Amino acid sequence: MTYLFPEAPATPTAPERTAYLIASGDLRESANTAGWPVQQELERIVGDALAEHGWDVVRATEVDPRTGHGFISSQRMGLEAFRSIPPEAPLVVAEAVWQYSHHVLAGLRTHRGPILTVANFAGEWPGLVGLLGLNAGLTKMGRDYSTLWTVDGTDDWFREGIREWLTTGEVTHDDAHVRDLPALPESAERDLGVALAEQLLRDKAIIGVFDEGCMGMYNAIIDDELLNPVGIYKERLSQSALWAEMQRVDDAEARAVGDWLTEAGMTFRLGEDEDTELTERQLLWQYKMYVAALRISDDFGLDAVGIQYQQGLKDLAPASDLVEGLLNNVQRPPVTSRDGSRELYPGVALPHFNEVDEGVAVDALVTNRVWTAMGLDPATTLHDVRWGEEFEGDFVWVYEISGSVPPSHFAQGYDGAEGWRQGNVFFPAGGATINGVSKPGEIVWSRVYVAQGALHVDVGRASVVELPEEESTRRKEATNPEWPVAHVVLHGVTRDQFMARHKANHVQIAYGEDADSADRALLAKAALFDRLGLQVHLCGDVPVAQAGSGSR
Secondary structure: OOOOOOOOOOOOOOOOOEEEEEOEOOOOHHHHHHHHHHHHHHHHHHHHHHHOOOOEEEEOOOOOOOOOOOOEOOHHHHHHHHOOOOOOOOEEEEEOOOOOOHHHHHHHHHOOOOEEEEEEOOOOOOHHHHHHHHHHHHHHHOOOOEEEEEOOOOOHHHHHHHHHHHHHOOOOOOOOOEEEOOOOOOOHHHHHHHHHHHHHHHHOEEEEEEOOOHHHOHHHOOOHHHHHHHOEEEEEEOHHHHHHHHHHOOHHHHHHHHHHHHHHOOEEOEOOOOOOOEOHHHHHHHHHHHHHHHHHHHHHOOOEEEEOOOOOHHHOOOOOHHHHHHHOOOOOOOOEOOOOOOEOOOOOOOOEOHHHOHHHHHHHHHHHHHHHHOOOOOOEEEEEEEEEEEEOOEEEEEEEOOOOOOHHHEOOHHHHOEEOEOOOOOOOOOOEOOEOEEOOEEEEEEEEEEEOOEEEEEEEEEEEOOOOHHHHHHHHHOOOOOOOEEEEEEOOOOHHHHHHHOOOOEEEEEEOOOHHHHHHHHHHHHHHHHHHOOEEEEEOOOOOOOOOOOOO
């Protein structure tokens, strides 16, 4: 017999003092097209920075004349692109927009040369958000990389980082703000965290996942082999089941949700143009999704739930964000079982993990139990680490997410919540956000992530601050004004320390009643994670040794 053997292609080699450049993009062509001018500017900055040291940059993919951009916009395209990249060549991944990490992870996993991820640090286009998601994926897969970010390429810190990478293949960052959790002294908070962990290990919990892997976030998928030992199991659900259940919710039930929100004080910016404005029809479908999500959660006995929305459901239904924020709030519209005989999840929040980010699922579940046991408001949410600038001597982060913030995070609750239409570049079917500015107060921030094949959690303290109205408005308009925002000052962590360390595009937050209660909640949360076996890292000024004098 004669066999057809594949021909091994010639391995490409790189010229000296040459780096290759790729750009992972969105799966939504409307986003790629809109973000391409910003990407071109970032690539110019990178090219100029390397040229100062006598290096050339070769773009691994050409601009597609059909689409008008040069983003890698699918996993298949990424595989093809890496065939032309010399495996030992220095490689720059430049990101000025949100990107789907899985488009390039296969090539990055096997690339042997030094990798540098670079992002713009700007509000309007979330390159830094895409960078953090990509970096987290590289961390999860155990691939070494270096990372940099810049506003306009002129800062000495960025230029020195480029020089260091070209010289050594690495960029060194300051991580002096991070320390491992020490042995905790006896306290009621430590004992509470341990007791809640042992309850979770004994009784176990179920998180409902409406389709895994949202927007290419490899870092947002935690394997069962890591989740199950901490007492958490997945119920794998399909968004098609959610869509089907939405069809069974009658208009009267849906309108009752809207009536409740109106009576609670929430307002909506309504119009009539389905393509560009928020309409009553869109809201009706969001209310049906809220009812459907609770009924399916009840069917499976879920302790937390996550809706992907992107991709697939975005082409069928308005955004899930209104639903998500309501689920995370203790005070919310009541929903009954299908036969009307009982209220579902009465008087409690049902933790929702936006974009089925399973690091958020673990964190939200734990936060809900700790905060509830301590008598604190358990409303919790993730935010994108969106952007930030200095204001009156502090670096104030813009934490922002696509509309799913629980209303209790606003000073006036539902009275401070306003529904705006989601932008049609990313949300063609529209739908309302839960828009507002988060109230000033003391928060605990955290992130659960995978590194070295194990679960880790970074945790720290921060303050949500109140900015002058004109400054808050300026920041919202520099990002997505339709989305809710929190103005955050981290305790003892600089901008660049946070960017270099954080292993996600998302960060979890929850409020204490004051600084003391936030410190105590952090202590109990850290003790819970430690008892579950996660590697706990304290970031910044975290007064763990001083906290802890509560009572059982």
